[in-house]
Each structure stands twice: as C-alpha cells, then as structure tokens.
Amino acid sequence: MTTATYHCELAWLPDGRVGSDVTVEVTDGRITALSDGHDGDGAAPQGTDAVALPGLVLPGAANAHSHAFHRALRGATHAGGGTFWAWRECMYAAAAVLDPDRYHALARATFAEMALAGFTAVGEFHYLHHQPDGRPYTDPNAFGAALVAAAAEAGVRIALLDTCYLAGGFGEELQPRQRRFSDGDAANWAARVEDLHRAHGHADHAVIGAAIHSVRAVPADQLPVVAAWARSQDAPLHVHVSEQPAENEACLAAHGRTPVRLLADAGALGPRTSAVHATHLTDRDVADLEASGTHVCLCPTTEADLGDGIGPARQLATAGVPLTLGTDSHASVDPFVEARRAEWDQRLATLARGHLDADALLRALTRDGQASLGFGDAGRLEVGARADLVAVDLGSVRTAGADPATAAAAVVFGASAADVTDVIVDGRPVVEGRAHVLGDVGAQLTHAIAAVREEAP
Amino acid sequence: MTTATYHCELAWLPDGRVGSDVTVEVTDGRITALSDGHDGDGAAPQGTDAVALPGLVLPGAANAHSHAFHRALRGATHAGGGTFWAWRECMYAAAAVLDPDRYHALARATFAEMALAGFTAVGEFHYLHHQPDGRPYTDPNAFGAALVAAAAEAGVRIALLDTCYLAGGFGEELQPRQRRFSDGDAANWAARVEDLHRAHGHADHAVIGAAIHSVRAVPADQLPVVAAWARSQDAPLHVHVSEQPAENEACLAAHGRTPVRLLADAGALGPRTSAVHATHLTDRDVADLEASGTHVCLCPTTEADLGDGIGPARQLATAGVPLTLGTDSHASVDPFVEARRAEWDQRLATLARGHLDADALLRALTRDGQASLGFGDAGRLEVGARADLVAVDLGSVRTAGADPATAAAAVVFGASAADVTDVIVDGRPVVEGRAHVLGDVGAQLTHAIAAVREEAP
Numbered sequence: 055m056t057t058a059t060y061h062c063e064l065a066w067l068p069d070g071r072v073g074s075d076v077t078v079e080v081t082d083g084r085i086t087a088l089s090d091g092h093d094g095d096g097a098a099p100q101g102t103d104a105v106a107l108p109g110l111v112l113p114g115a116a117n118a119h120s121h122a123f124h125r126a127l128r129g130a131t132h133a134g135g136g137t138f139w140a141w142r143e144c145m146y147a148a149a150a151v152l153d154p155d156r157y158h159a160l161a162r163a164t165f166a167e168m169a170l171a172g173f174t175a176v177g178e179f180h181y182l183h184h185q186p187d188g189r190p191y192t193d194p195n196a197f198g199a200a201l202v203a204a205a206a207e208a209g210v211r212i213a214l215l216d217t218c219y220l221a222g223g224f225g226e227e228l229q230p231r232q233r234r235f236s237d238g239d240a241a242n243w244a245a246r247v248e249d250l251h252r253a254h255g256h257a258d259h260a261v262i263g264a265a266i267h268s269v270r271a272v273p274a275d276q277l278p279v280v281a282a283w284a285r286s287q288d289a290p291l292h293v294h295v296s297e298q299p300a301e302n303e304a305c306l307a308a309h310g311r312t313p314v315r316l317l318a319d320a321g322a323l324g325p326r327t328s329a330v331h332a333t334h335l336t337d338r339d340v341a342d343l344e345a346s347g348t349h350v351c352l353c354p355t356t357e358a359d360l361g362d363g364i365g366p367a368r369q370l371a372t373a374g375v376p377l378t379l380g381t382d383s384h385a386s387v388d389p390f391v392e393a394r395r396a397e398w399d400q401r402l403a404t405l406a407r408g409h410l411d412a413d414a415l416l417r418a419l420t421r422d423g424q425a426s427l428g429f430g431d432a433g434r435l436e437v438g439a440r441a442d443l444v445a446v447d448l449g450s451v452r453t454a455g456a457d458p459a460t461a462a463a464a465v466v467f468g469a470s471a472a473d474v475t476d477v478i479v480d481g482r483p484v485v486e487g488r489a490h491v492l493g494d495v496g497a498q499l500t501h502a503i504a505a506v507r508e509e510a511p
Numbered sequence: 512m513t514t515a516t517y518h519c520e521l522a523w524l525p526d527g528r529v530g531s532d533v534t535v536e537v538t539d540g541r542i543t544a545l546s547d548g549h550d551g552d553g554a555a556p557q558g559t560d561a562v563a564l565p566g567l568v569l570p571g572a573a574n575a576h577s578h579a580f581h582r583a584l585r586g587a588t589h590a591g592g593g594t595f596w597a598w599r600e601c602m603y604a605a606a607a608v609l610d611p612d613r614y615h616a617l618a619r620a621t622f623a624e625m626a627l628a629g630f631t632a633v634g635e636f637h638y639l640h641h642q643p644d645g646r647p648y649t650d651p652n653a654f655g656a657a658l659v660a661a662a663a664e665a666g667v668r669i670a671l672l673d674t675c676y677l678a679g680g681f682g683e684e685l686q687p688r689q690r691r692f693s694d695g696d697a698a699n700w701a702a703r704v705e706d707l708h709r710a711h712g713h714a715d716h717a718v719i720g721a722a723i724h725s726v727r728a729v730p731a732d733q734l735p736v737v738a739a740w741a742r743s744q745d746a747p748l749h750v751h752v753s754e755q756p757a758e759n760e761a762c763l764a765a766h767g768r769t770p771v772r773l774l775a776d777a778g779a780l781g782p783r784t785s786a787v788h789a790t791h792l793t794d795r796d797v798a799d800l801e802a803s804g805t806h807v808c809l810c811p812t813t814e815a816d817l818g819d820g821i822g823p824a825r826q827l828a829t830a831g832v833p834l835t836l837g838t839d840s841h842a843s844v845d846p847f848v849e850a851r852r853a854e855w856d857q858r859l860a861t862l863a864r865g866h867l868d869a870d871a872l873l874r875a876l877t878r879d880g881q882a883s884l885g886f887g888d889a890g891r892l893e894v895g896a897r898a899d900l901v902a903v904d905l906g907s908v909r910t911a912g913a914d915p916a917t918a919a920a921a922v923v924f925g926a927s928a929a930d931v932t933d934v935i936v937d938g939r940p941v942v943e944g945r946a947h948v949l950g951d952v953g954a955q956l957t958h959a960i961a962a963v964r965e966e967a968p
Contacts, residue, residue, distance in 0.1 A: 128924070132864070167908040454587075455585055465586075468843070472927060497906060
C-alpha cells in the first residue's frame, strides 16, 4: 500500500466551489481522504511530507475524442483551402503509411502531449486496424495493442474505442484507402474486438469500448451488432454524428431518417453512448439524444478547423444532454481551449454571452468526460475516486489576476496547456514542474512525425 | 554605433518564403544586412559572435488594438451571462478606479505580456483621460504619459491613439462613469493631444495618433475636427466601427447612414485610418473601406468573448482591404490565437476552409499591423527596416512536426505565445529564453491587478 498526501492551494470541488488549502490523501491510486480548509477540519498539510500543489487543482480532464495519428497533420493541411472532404484526403495519406510500430511511437508522444495539457484519460476512436490492402496483421489487434501500450507509457488511461468501419458511404463500396479500416462485417469486427477485450480489457488503465465510425460507414443492418457487443460488455459506444450537412442529406436520402434517428432505431443510443460532434441536428434529434441519456462530445477546435460549423451546444445543455469535450484531430491539444471555444462559439452564433459557464465546462471536461469513456469513478475530487490531480499555475501571464472567486473562470477562459504544472494520474505523478516523466515530448513528437512523413508518397 | 548579428535557423521573408540559415545584421536598431542561405551568398553565421535564434524568426507582430486596462477583467466577467452591454458595465467599474500610477503599473505589465507573446508594438486606444468627475489632472495628459512610459519600460513601441469621446450615444449626454473620458468637444481634445504630441511624438518608440471612440461617442459635427488633426500630423486615426448591430441601428436612425458611410462623409477614412471590428457591414461599407484604403482591425478573441459575431474578413480581404489584428480586451494576448481565429471563424461561418492563409495572416500581424500604427518601417525582415525579430520554438509539443515547407502554417495554426523564445525590438533584446528583461511579468500582473481590484467598489 502506497500513500501520498497532496496540499492544494486551491481546488475545484464536486459542488463547484473552489476550496482553499485542500489536503488530498491518495492510497493505491484512489483518493482516501480529503479535507477542505474551509470546513475547519484541518487546513494545513498533514505532516511535512505533503506535496504542495500550487495554483488551482482540478480533477483530471478526459479527452473524449481522439484520433492520435492526426497529430502528424497539425499545420500541414492549410495550403489548399477546400472543405472537410479535401482535408480527409490529407488524412488518408497519413493513415496509409502507418504500421503498428510507427503508430506506437506517434501515439505515445501524442498521449504524452495530452498528459502535459492536463488530460488524464483519452478516448481513442480507433479505425486503423489492418494492413494497407486490408489483410489482417499476424496479430489482428496489433494496432489496438500498440495504442493501449502507448497510453500506459505516456501515463494516461485509455478507452480504446475500437471502430467498426465497413462502407465508403450509403450503399457504397470501400475506397481502396479505406480497406485497412474494415473487418468485412460487424460480426467479424465483434470477434476481433472480443479478442482485444480479453487481452486488455482488464488492465486498470484501459477500457475496451466500441465505436460506429458513422452511419455512412456502417450499414444500417450492421448497427445493432455493434450496439449489442457494447451492451454485452457494458462498454462505451461512440459514434460520429452529423458533423457535416452532407451526411444528413445522404442519410435522409438513403433511410428517410436523420443519423440520430437511425441510431436510435438501431438501439445504439443510451447513457453509454457518445454522439461525437452532433453539429447539424434537428429539434427531434436533440430530444432523442436527451431521452436516451446519450452524451454529446463537442470538438470545438476541430469543428472550426474543418469548417464543420457551430452546433447547438446551448440547446443540448439546456435539454439536459451531458456534454463532453475532445481534441479530435489535434489541431490543438489543450482542454481549456476546447472548453472556452465551446462557449465562445455559442456567443458568436447568438450574439449573447453566458451559455456554458466555467463550472459546466469543467464538468464536461472532467466528470462527464471521464464517465463517457467508462471511467465513472474519475473526474471529481472526492473520497473513493481515482486520484487524478491536475495543477494549473495561477501566476502565469495568462492566469495572473485570478483569485479564489474567479479561479475556475480564469482557468477555463484564460489558461493554456502551458500553465499545467503537475499531473497525477491514478496516483502516479506523470508531469512534474511542467516536465513529463518521458522526457522531451516535443522531440519525441518531432521524431515520430518525421518517421511518418518519410514514408508518405 | 552598435552592431549585432543574428543567425536565424528559419526566417519568414517578405516574399512569403521561409528561408533557412538567414543572417541578420543589426546596427542602431535597424537591419543593415540580411543574407539568406538559399541565395548562396553566405549561409553560415558570420563570425563566432552571431546570436543563434532557433526555430522560425518572424518580424515583430503589431497588436493593433489594445485597451490595456481591460487586462484586469480577464476571467472576471463570465458569471452573469448577458450581452456586450452588460460586459461594458464591468469594464466601467474597472475604469472608475484607475489613476495614472495604478494604470502605469498595470499597463507596463500588460505590455510586457505582449512582448513575451511576440508583439513589438501596440496600438493603445486610450480614452481614460481625466479624473473620475471629469476634471483634468494637473497634467491633463498624465494618463497618456504614463502609457508612453509603460511601453518604453516594457520594451515595446506604442502608438498612443488618443481617443475623442464626447457623448453617451447619439444625441445623448455622457453617463457619469463616462465623464472622465471627455474633453467637452473635439477642439479641446485636439488642443490636449497637441500638447501630448509635442511632449512625446518625437520619441523613437512612440507615435501619438488619434482615435474616434465610435460614431456613438463623437457627434457627427465633431468628427471632421478629429480627422483634421490626424491629417495635420500624418498620424494614424483609429475608430471602433459596427461592432454591434445596435450601433448600426442607432446610427441609421440618427443619420440615415451606416457608421462607415458617416465616417466617409466626415473625411475620416483613408490609408492612415483603421476601422476596428467592422463586424456588421453592408456591401456598400466594404466598398467604401476599400476605395478609401482604410485598414480593418479584427479582434477575433474579443469579438468571440463579447458575442459580437463573425465579420466579413474574407470579403474584406478579397476586396483588397488590408487587415490587421488586435487583442483588444486582452481575454487572450497571443498573436497566433488571433490570427488562426480570424481564419477559423470564417470556416465556421461558411463551412469551407482556405480564406486567409498563413502568409496573409502573418502579413496582417506584421507589415500591415505595424503600418496601421504609423510604423511603416517595421514588420518585415529586410534591409532598412526596424530590427524586430521574434523567434518561435518549432520543437515544443505544440509546434513539433513543422518543417521549412510548413513552418509558417505550423506557427500560425499551432503555436502559442508560450512558444515565443526571443524578442528583439528595434535591435534591443526584450525577451531572451522566454524571460522578459523586466523579470517575473506574471507577478507584476498579479500585483497590478490586485491594486485595481482593491479599489473597486
């Protein structure tokens, strides 16, 4: 049994209050005691061996939607203009040259970048399964295993959302570059994922979950098979939904229903499900998401970068749909940037302020984000929870001026990933004094991205 | 005569090319020689005393629109929701308690934050002139002098855009909290500014320019007086234009014309003029801005934070209107964040990519931004220009993966202010190894903001 004690100058507590002089005792990766100076039950650090965490301490943020290999595209897709669909061609070129070893190195560095930013868990929406021509590797889960290992080495938890991807569009064959994504049908997908789950599903840092790439990529008759597998394992099920108007139009043409309704009819919605993006929704879609308890994962920077548009975040929140946040294509890896963009985009769309406040955005980043990945025991500073602690400097040029009353808003609306000083994941220090235990993550990213680019045609 | 030589690993050159191994010789604050390794005329640093600037070196960015005291509001205005107009009440409360000494300390720290981010010049849109009850201080330019001194100490150039502010709205008296902004009429304003110009207009680091707060705050018959003073001094003239639909509606009701047309009719547009925001424009407004050669200053983060809406940046650029960028209310002080948001907001509004590319955004930040402040000899790496050099780390977790072909886009779309390592302004090193010559700027901001908040009612 290992015990450590942390003394937080300020901490964001589950009731939304910012407590001062909060002492957190951690035993075997869990919070085993927590005392709040303002409760009058012992403000000072107990003993001299408490580790001081200055600034504002948050529970760990969850990066609820990630495609790790997209990190190699950052900054490299802006030359040509075009649309989401042109960007997708750049992305396919990167996907075409990855193998499990190269992806392991790239993902480890990308996950370490996330840890440095204050993310303690990642939802990896993983559809790169097979060799470029579609044949399985000797280990058909070589990529998935590489990603699970990469997360462990980078010190973050992973929900490996193994993605079913079968078609190139409604009633369309796979394109050649999509072949490596496909298992042929959902039954084959489930059999492969079942193996992955047996091998890695019981690691403390990993959840093996499911994903439907989209209603474009999984035929309607295959959707219930994926949903049934996730249900059988009580596992998270994520799905890209209505990111682009073209998807809605094609779905209506093929099925006479919106993507949300098609998923609802397939039994794919519910509290374990996350609808990713959900940018172009009808009022009926919002009602279906709410009624089923489905999460909606916003990826505001990616949605801006790809020109997806501004979704109905305020309407969803008001309806009671739990929101989560993800960095998706990793144009930026910064929880605070995603959080404030979610609010700022609503302001731009409505010409009014005050849609998602700092507490709501922090809940999306932490409690709801973690729950959406199957880590329902994380994302809050309370006894029994996983011991994730993220300390944010309140004295940087970006955050200076914060006081206890405004600290949560100062961080959400002003901090950057560069202000995260210390990150503890499941009780293990991963980032100390802005340095990751893996060393120079920038250099590791440079090396891993160069290896991918060298192979690109 | 002092000479220094810098060796830039990569540098963004005036033709938009990124050169490798660029050597820059600086004498008395000007670039006196520049050799580009790719020209074959001497790539290596000349002699052993060249200072190495790793990463991508940019000419200095101009923060073309600033209200320095708004820095005290960062993170502190999000609780209540509401609109731009509710936010303005928070801002007035901060303005009410400033005196020249407190403002000097706050502005110095805020300008130092700008230097750390890679801004080498600031356009300070300054309307806080008098005592709270409207009476002049013993030195009627005590505030202006404090701001000019603060910039010098922080190591950045300043265009002090002394602002005429006379009315509380179209045909409306000043509100009590607006009294300290007013000189009574434009002739009094001009007389005071003339004194300020005599005292400070010949400092190498300062330009004394003019501003019309808005067509709301300066009656139509007073506009030509302000424009005439700026013309007589060949000085920049900035004006808030059409930030909010309510301004347009009130202007149309009062004058039967849009704000842009009213300014055009008053002789207030032209190449020395910057229309700040220009968010809600008619096609005729765009044509008037283009025909007159007026700059448009976008402040994307502030426009998001205040719910102003997304302006027609693409339309303006296509029409040939030179764009500049400013951090305005300082919700964020980061040139790269402003630049990419300008493009990303266009993507959100149009659902397509590729409106303002990295080169266009860097030109707005540097050459056009500097020119809009009266520093037409700055903002480009060429012989004869002011020696502003800003080095951006290409090996951080944010920028890793950049290569010479993608370096400009990697910085514009991926870097943060935290990636700026070295800043030289007019040949003077101001930031070295991410540290400002003034020391701990975060601590100075904390102290200065606390002093303002202590006085707040």
